[in-house]
Amino acid sequence: MPTSTAPPSGTGVRADSVDAIQRELTAFARRARSMASQIHPGLTLVTYTVLDHLHERGGCRGTDLATHFMLDKSTVSRQVASLERLGLVERTADPEDLRGQIIRPSTAGEQLLNDVRARRHQAFLQRLADWSDEDLERFAAYLTQYNDRA
Amino acid sequence: MPTSTAPPSGTGVRADSVDAIQRELTAFARRARSMASQIHPGLTLVTYTVLDHLHERGGCRGTDLATHFMLDKSTVSRQVASLERLGLVERTADPEDLRGQIIRPSTAGEQLLNDVRARRHQAFLQRLADWSDEDLERFAAYLTQYNDRA
């Protein structure tokens, strides 16, 4: 039985809007990778988001990264190893659990993160230059609402 | 409404919104791949968008795909070859230029595309189920406006 209050879809403004959202988000995702390499050479979309997450959380374990990014733990292990080789993160034993390791951005990592953030912020600012404050706020709220449904 | 720490200046609100948009769009891009595989097994985000673009354009050449997706022509060549092996596209010589080939979705390709589109539409509908029509329209408009700045 149709429990939803939504009328039969397939036609109408609602379906059109959903299709547009789908199309535009897909278009964005397609371009994201090449855009990411423009922001900072040598930093991948994944490595950037990993580094950013480590900063936001003030350090966390590899397992936490894996669950948060829906990646295999082996992938995270290699990514973290790569970031460590680049001197962007540091690992210390978890005092609570000797199996785990707390991963934190190094000083160089924080610095790089700040630089990348500034570049990205500028790029977004430029792109959104002619948006009103109100539209920016609403757009941000919509995106947050959408992603929180994950 | 994202309740921030209420920075008094207008530029503060604006910067917060830009940061939020940046963060949320990045989060979405990060998840796009795993989402794509959920939609249809065996079809990548790239292969899907290629097939979709071929449908929208009613067939085009490999070079057109490469420029549109900002990919190397070798990558496009392999992707198209893969799609052809799967029987999802067909190639015919370009009557205008014997070097080029017009690539079009095959009947099976169109059918698969319809199927994937239906699945995606359902997935998006479900995710956006509790959004009002007005919010959907505005969100779609914002996304379109953002992408059109490319």
Added chain:
DNA sequence: CTCTTTGGTTGTATCCTGCAACCAAAGAAG
């Protein structure tokens, strides 16, 4: 003290991608 669970690493395989070298056709220059 075992047995199971959990955090990480490594081996293997697959896929996507770019760069470079190459081929064939089209177009320009002579």
Added chain:
DNA sequence: CTTCTTTGGTTGCAGGATACAACCAAAGAG
């Protein structure tokens, strides 16, 4: 008409991201 350059495509090669499976070490349950 004969070169020379440009353009559309393919293939060889290399690098990177990812998943799965096997494995190790520490923690926790019984």
